[in-house]
Amino acid sequence: xxxxxxxxxxxxxxxxxxxxxxxxxxxxxxxxxxxxxxxxxxxxxxxxxxxxxxxxxxxxxxxxxxxxxxxxxxxxxxxxxxxxxxxxxxxxxxxxxxxxxxxxxx
Numbered sequence: 001x002x003x004x005x006x007x008x009x010x011x012x013x014x015x016x017x018x019x020x021x022x023x024x025x026x027x028x029x030x031x032x033x034x035x036x037x038x039x040x041x042x043x044x045x046x047x048x049x050x051x052x053x054x055x056x057x058x059x060x061x062x063x064x065x066x067x068x069x070x071x072x073x074x075x076x077x078x079x080x081x082x083x084x085x086x087x088x089x090x091x092x093x094x095x096x097x098x099x100x101x102x103x104x105x106x
Contacts, residue, residue, distance in 0.1 A: 011087045013041045013079075019091045026094065030075045033068040034094055037077055046081050046089050063105045067097065076100055 015023060023031060040048060048054050051066035053076075062081040069075055078093040078100060093100055 011042050011045055011089055013038050013089045013091065016090050016092045019094050022094045026075065030068050033075075034077055034091075037066065037068070038091065041079070041089055045087075046079065057102055057105050060102075060105045063092075065100075065102070068094075073097070078102070078105055080105065 023034065026034065037048065037051065040051075046062070046064050048064070048066055052068075052070060054064070054066040057063040057065060057078070060080075062084075063078065064080075065076055065078045067074055067076050074097040075095060076093070076097045077091060079089050079091045082088040082090050092105060
């Protein structure tokens with residue numbers, strides 16, 4: 001008989017301190033999209049190739065980003081794989097595209 005896993009989802013996805021504060025500043029529709037992205041990461045992992053402008057941050061260690069929308073203002077989420085072995089991801093930034101400094105996510 002198959003025993004259920006301890007976790008309900010294969011990946012643990014948390015918000016970093018700054019991102020946790022940023023979530024409350026998002027418009028409701030962007031917050032909904034962010035939580036849907038979080039849900040997808042919990043079930044599928046950090047590679048979210050189906051999201052708008054998804055990509056890995058160049059010169060950063062397992063850091064990813066995707067746009068939450070196409071219109072303006074454009075919102076973006078940035079997340080880092082903390083541990084592939086423990087399947088842990090941390091969302092590090094969420095907010096307007098123009099205010100993200102990708103160089104700080106090394």
